[in-house]
């Protein structure tokens with residue numbers, strides 16, 4: 143009788159959560175960049191942030207990630 147080895151996945155399961163605004167519970171986001179430099183005429187670098195569109199419409203800046 144052959145011995146069957148059952149491979150167990152060693153990969154860690156990635157935790158998945160739905161991005162939600164803590165203020166308005168909205169799930170629509172836009173990506174903004176802060177501190178972009180123009181190098182040889184091209185926008186380069188900068189820090190990306192996700193902003194809630196719902197709050198942004200009301201003049202609130204809520205960063206999500």
Ligand SMILES: [Zn+2]
Nearest residue numbers: 163166194197
């Ligand atoms: Zn919001």
